[in-house]
Amino acid sequence: MATDLDIARAATLRPIAEIAARAGIPDSALEPYGKYKAKIGPDFVAEASARPPGALVLVTGISPTPAGEGKTTTTIGLGDALNALGTKAMIALREPSLGPCFGVKGGATGGGHAQVLPMEDINLHFTGDFHAITSANNLLSAMLDNHLYWGNELGLDPRRVSWRRAMDMNDRNLRDCVVGLGGATQGVVREDGFDITVASEVMAVFCLARDLADLQHRLGRMIVGRRRDGTAVTASDLKADGAMAALLRDALSPNLVQTIAGSPALVHGGPFANIAHGCNSLVATRLALGLADVVVTEAGFGADLGAEKFLDIKCRLAGLNPAACVIVATVRALKMHGGVPKSALGAEDVAAVERGAANLERHVENMHKFGLPVVVALNRFDSDTPAEIAAVQAAMARHDTQAILCTHWSDGAAGAAELARAVQARIAAGAARFQPLYPDAMPLAEKLRTIAQQVYRASDIVLPAPAAQKLARWEAEGFGHLPVCVAKTQYSFSADPTLLGAPSGHSLPVRDVRLSAGAGFVVAVCGEIMTMPGLPRRPAAESIGLDAAGQIDGLF
Template sequence: MTSDILIARAARKLPITEVAARMGLGDQEILRYGHDKAKIAHHAVAALAHRPRGHLVLVTAINPTPAGEGKTTTTVGLGDALNRIGKRATVCIREASLGPNFGMKGGAAGGGHAQIVPMEEMNLHFTGDFHAVTAAHNLLAAMIDNHIYWGNDLDIDTRRITWRRVMDMNDRALRDVVVGLGGVSNGFSRQTGFDITVASEVMAILCLARDLDDLHKRLGRIVVGYTTDRRPVTARDLKADGAMTVLLRDALQPNLVQTLENNPALVHGGPFANIAHGCNSVIATETALRLSDYVVTEAGFGADLGAEKFLDIKCRLAGLSPAAAVLVATIRALKMNGGVAKEELGTKDVAAVTRGCANLGRHIENLRGFGLPLVVALNHFAGDTPAEIQALQAYCARHGVTAIPCHHWSKGGAGAEDLASRVVELVESKEADFHNLYPDSMPLWQKIETICTRIYRAAHVEAAPGVRAQLELWEEEGHGRLPVCIAKTQYSFSTDPDLRGAPEGHVIPVREVRLNAGAGFVVAICGQIMTMPGLPRHPSAETIALNDLGQIEGLF
């Protein structure tokens, strides 16, 4: 079996100028990063504002398991398939973080014959967007401590600084640190910490800003801490917003690359869906919608996290309205949800598939709750048996949903044409009646409870001491209409990562809340989830190296 990386290296890529031309973009409207990558220039994005939007299709999935689901692979395969059946389609996905690439997950550009290329560059630095986010975020952190060192005219309470530092790497030793040690010349000592770059509010702002002016305003609204009399201090108060915007100027421009079948793909922004809002940038999605008949995008992890945040945060703040959803599942993952160990997944087990379908059914119910028509995409693996596939299709039929076996991993777009045709049927039927889960006017704590009870099926939500009082204070300060972003494990509807299937009646503990005033949402951190991940016992970094030909080995 040919590996993903060998397939990617054998790709016959078009010059990026030709890919841009297929979208109607001229050479003066892109900024080339070599021969196979480019950014779409700010002036080109602005010129598209008068054009009508195409149709937006969301690809999401069941809860992730070690068995694999293939959400990005399906996103790419569907985009290629839509182009094959005569639709002008563009794929929009997130950029890859170095954290999981050197940790345990590997690359994030699809797989098999449904990939976006250049695969290696996309997973390593790409066009530098993540570095720009890291630099802008840490510039603000440096300016906070510098302001305090030079007299603290804003009267910042060093005990109430909420702005942490970030880096795009998993490093658990940096979760809680003390800075300013070593004497007077090094500033004032205080406790702080690091998050991974994808959890940064600056990353969220990059992904939600409409243009440079909006970016500047959002950066200025970031709340970094409080004064001794409890007044909020912003990045604008510190006069950091202008320089941060300068650092992010080029990063805000969407990245254009291509699929293996030379169809356009915009890869831009990269917040995780378990600790952030999990969607690619608004500016990339809007650009693609103005240039395409169909835009296929994905949201991170399972539908309980990524899809909910896509629908309740990104679509709400950007005024987007998806026309249909694709829910990805695999027989292997369903068997794991049905209680089968990873080592036993190769054994036929129809009963386990049926048991595991409870997880799929929960996601079907949730997506329907947003008023979206949907189709289940069965990402086919070689070991899937006809009886297991039939069990899945029968379950979906009982729930009024079509389940379509897809072979895009092995056949590219040709293997997903049935899925593409069904998506077009759903879109053209105009069945979508999209609506959010909760209104803007609902109190913040009630928004948290609504997500936890209606999406996760929790019986109760517990707040750590001070959480509800903090939410009430933010409401008094004018932030009560913001949506809520739940940070929790991606592996379960509960906060227990080992509780698979469709649990209900559990308790969701909210241990901390954070205000992202610039991005425009409140984060509720639940259970044991960490905003700075750690490396596994044997991280992928141990096996990544250059071979004798200078090629990267071990990354995928």
């Protein structure tokens, strides 16, 4: 069977100017990066973003399993299908992180006949956006340590520095470290550490900024640490915001690529969904909405993480109003949620599907709480049986929701045509009544409790006294209106990755809270989640290399 890479290489790519013209982007707005990818200039981005917006469709999924679900593939297949049906559609996706590409997850450009291209470029260095974000993050670190070395005029307490370095690679050895060793000329000795680039607040700022001026303003208000009296020191206090914005100037322009079927796709930005807010840049989303009748975008991991943050953080801060939601599931994944091990997924087990469907049902219920009409995309595998498929459809019928079989991996746009028609119907009905889960004025701890109880079905949160004190201090400092971004495992509604299905009555343990003043949200770190992942025992990097023709092999 042909692999994703085989299918991608067999595709005939169109010149990027042709794809731009299809999207309504003039040549004068293109900044080409080779033949098949380009950035869109800021003047055109501003002009197009001011147009009346098209309809925004969010693609999310059930809690992920090793069996796979296929959100990115479905996002691409749905966009292709809408275009094939005559609706002018654009796709807006996150950029892949190098860490997962070389770790365990692999690439993030879709699969089969529903991919964005050029696949190798997008999964690796692409247009250099992540390198720019990493550089901006570490410039701030360098300027901070330089300030400490040259007398610390701002009175920053080295013990209360909260800013961390970043790199776009999974490296557990860098989670915690000590810098400044080697004598007085080497700098001030202090504890430090690295986050993966997609967990950096610079990435969050980048993806929520409206334009270059807003970008620099948000960078400037990022808090790097505190003085002995508890007052904050920011990036603008260090006079780092201007240089950081300069490093990010070109990166903020959205990246245009294409699907195998020739649909235009904007791939831009990429915060993690279990650590940060998990969706592509606001700049790209607003541009797409100004260019297309329907924009199909994706939120990472399950709907309890990516979708909740997309709705409570991005849509709240940007004033976006989604028209519909697609939740992606597979029979295989539902069987895992029903207790079947991965090794036994090929055998029919209707009872396990019925048990596991509770996970899907909860995600559907949660999206209804936000006022969104839902369609379920059931990615079909050869091992799925009619009885198993009927069990999923029956479960969804109890929620007045369609579960539509999709075969876009093998059949491209034709395999998502029924899904596209269902989405068109939801948009035409105008049934969406989007509202965030909680109001701005709710206290921070209550916002966190609301997410835990309403989305995760937890009995309550466990908030240690130091974390509660931080929340109270931030409210006193004027940050109480910010939304909350929960960092927890993606594999469960709980903070325990082994607790599959639809658990309820558990507690959400809050290990720490962090203020992302530049991005505009408060992070609650729950359970054992890490902001710097590690590599697995057998990382994907072991299988990646170059073939005799110098082409990349093993990337998926």
